[in-house]
Amino acid sequence: MSIKGSNESPIQRVLVIDDNKDTTELLEDFFESEDIECIVINEGRKGLEEIRKDKGHYDLILLDLTIPEFSGWDIFVSLFESAAFEMHDEYIALTDSNGTKYKLYIVSY
Numbered sequence: 001m002s003i004k005g006s007n008e009s010p011i012q013r014v015l016v017i018d019d020n021k022d023t024t025e026l027l028e029d030f031f032e033s034e035d036i037e038c039i040v041i042n043e044g045r046k047g048l049e050e051i052r053k054d055k056g057h058y059d060l061i062l063l064d065l066t067i068p069e070f071s072g073w074d075i076f077v078s079l080f081e082s083a084a085f086e087m088h089d090e091y092i093a094l095t096d097s098n099g100t101k102y103k104l105y106i107v108s109y
Contacts, residue, residue, distance in 0.1 A: 011059045013037045017047030017072060018064035027062065044070030048078055 014036055016027050024040040031038035039058075041047040044067045051061065063072030 011036055013058050014039070014060045014062065015047070015050065015058040016040045016062045017044065017050075017067070017075065018042065018062065019044075019067045020064065023064075043067070044072065044075055048075045051075070051079065052082070 014027075014031050016024050016038060018024050018027075018040075019042050021042060024042065028038045028040050039050065041050055047063070048070070051058070063075055065072045
């Protein structure tokens with residue numbers, strides 16, 4: 001099954017915010033193989049700056065809930081508390097791991 005960023009799918013541009021470089025390299029390789037633009041940021045605060053800088057113009061945002069210092073959850077909360085942030089039809093996927101299991105939460109906003 002393909003999620004190509006063509007007219008077949010609304011996914012054209014993805015932002016991945018995760019401190020695990022192995023994970024981000026894997027995701028970046030996958031999205032690029034599907035002709036989907038993938039921006040990777042490995043720090044929470046820089047990720048939030050990127051979302052705000054580009055006014056959230058991503059079709060999908062993947063956030064790691066367990067990034068040290070400023071987590072994906074902190075980013076998520078900051079977006080909704082910010083009066084300057086405009087809502088769009090993008091999706092945010094929050095990921096969490098306890099070492100053996102991964103959880104995925106998807107939110108449309």
